Amino acid sequence: MKLMINDLVQDGIRELVNIASANASTALSEMTGLLITVSVPELRIVNIYDFYAEFADTMEDIVYGSIVRFQDGLEGYLLIFMDKKSMEEVVGRLLELLGGEASKELALDTIKEVFNIFSSSYVTAIYNFLNIYATHTPPTVTEDFLGSILNTALGLASFNTGSDVILTVKVDLKIQKDDNVLGTNFWMLHLMTNKDIEVISQAIMSL
Amino acid sequence: MDLGLSTRDKQTSLKKFIDSNEKYKIIGMGDVGFGIDNEVLVTLALGSCVALAIYDPKANVAGLTHIMQPCSRGGGAGKPGKYADTAVPYMLRNLITMGASRGNLVAKIAGGATMFPYVDVSESIGKKNVDAVKSELKKYEIELIAEDTLGNVGRSVKFYVATGKMVIKTKDCIYEI
Numbered sequence: 001m002k003l004m005i006n007d008l009v010q011d012g013i014r015e016l017v018n019i020a021s022a023n024a025s026t027a028l029s030e031m032t033g034l035l036i037t038v039s040v041p042e043l044r045i046v047n048i049y050d051f052y053a054e055f056a057d058t059m060e061d062i063v064y065g066s067i068v069r070f071q072d073g074l075e076g077y078l079l080i081f082m083d084k085k086s087m088e089e090v091v092g093r094l095l096e097l098l099g100g101e102a103s104k105e106l107a108l109d110t111i112k113e114v115f116n117i118f119s120s121s122y123v124t125a126i127y128n129f130l131n132i133y134a135t136h137t138p139p140t141v142t143e144d145f146l147g148s149i150l151n152t153a154l155g156l157a158s159f160n161t162g163s164d165v166i167l168t169v170k171v172d173l174k175i176q177k178d179d180n181v182l183g184t185n186f187w188m189l190h191l192m193t194n195k196d197i198e199v200i201s202q203a204i205m206s207l
Numbered sequence: 208m209d210l211g212l213s214t215r216d217k218q219t220s221l222k223k224f225i226d227s228n229e230k231y232k233i234i235g236m237g238d239v240g241f242g243i244d245n246e247v248l249v250t251l252a253l254g255s256c257v258a259l260a261i262y263d264p265k266a267n268v269a270g271l272t273h274i275m276q277p278c279s280r281g282g283g284a285g286k287p288g289k290y291a292d293t294a295v296p297y298m299l300r301n302l303i304t305m306g307a308s309r310g311n312l313v314a315k316i317a318g319g320a321t322m323f324p325y326v327d328v329s330e331s332i333g334k335k336n337v338d339a340v341k342s343e344l345k346k347y348e349i350e351l352i353a354e355d356t357l358g359n360v361g362r363s364v365k366f367y368v369a370t371g372k373m374v375i376k377t378k379d380c381i382y383e384i
Contacts, residue, residue, distance in 0.1 A: 156323075
């Protein structure tokens with residue numbers, strides 16, 4: 001199965017993800033008071049094996065990961081990865097603001113909420129911009145090898161679409177504190193299928 | 208703030224699980240690798256995927272694959288190790304060519320985790336992978352002698368051809384089966 005996508009639609013998707021990721025990082029930034037910067041979205045049509053192999057050196061890095069599956073109007077996945085250092089800073093800020101004591105259970109709930117804030121803001125921005133109806137699963141959060149999280153998501157996307165070729169849009173995020181960048185592994189990945197591209201293309205064309 | 212949420216304080220890297228003094232081969236997602244004698248076959252960061260090792264302990268030959276999905280649905284194009292129903296016959300053919308004796312072959316498996324319980328299809332794809340691998344092993348009459356499967360943790364696997372030892376690493380510990 002080939003993914004067909006012209007330059008105009010590629011630009012449209014890049015802009016869409018740019019807006020959505022900026023919304024998401026702003027939401028998290030406003031809640032925590034941290035400066036979070038967002039890279040220009042990198043859009044690629046990739047073979048899942050080649051894409052996975054690019055992470056060979058960081059495959060066993062232990063990160064926090066979250067996944068959301070789009071449903072109804074769209075069918076792709078949104079993955080968010082956050083390294084421990086970045087997560088500790090974000091959770092620490094939130095717990096301070098809430099005046100909560102740092103118990104393990106509260107910290108775990110807060111981690112889930114961090115991903116919930118980010119992914120909900122992202123998907124809401126997508127739906128609003130495109131003026132389409134779609135739903136999504138609540139974010140599932142895990143702490144594990146980056147490679148295990150990524151290959152499961154790639155495997156799911158491949159299983160559900162019957163294709164080893166997928167459109168990826170990657171955005172790198174950085175948390176800045178006192179002129180320093182915390183952590184090296186905070187990024188999001190939107191996996192899109194042919195159906196997603198079709199829906200988004202039609203919505204973009206009708207704007 | 209140190210949340211102390213993980214029992215591992217250090218990041219784990221490729222280099223730490225693999226000993227540079229070992230003759231290792233890394234098998235990627237959907238790939239199949241083979242080894243002889245004192246070689247070590249490695250596949251990293253399994254999630255829902257299953258690592259399958261089939262080996263002949265007398266001939267000292269082995270294969271390791273990183274299976275992603277249960278069934279090729281008659282297709283089967285692409286990497287030989289992607290599906291359980293293409294990986295097992297592919298490994299069997301190659302191991303026999305390498306000098307393995309059919310009657311001596313045994314298997315070990317690891318992986319098949321449910322990493323995302325709310326996102327996965329109605330039944331975990333990890334479990335589907337495990338069930339499919341077991342079904343194929345049964346079909347080809349290869350005895351499964353050890354497994355570390357399911358659950359919800361990622362695993363990296365090293366398989367020692369000379370001894371048949373399978374070493375599994377998770378984010379919290381390392382152990383053998």
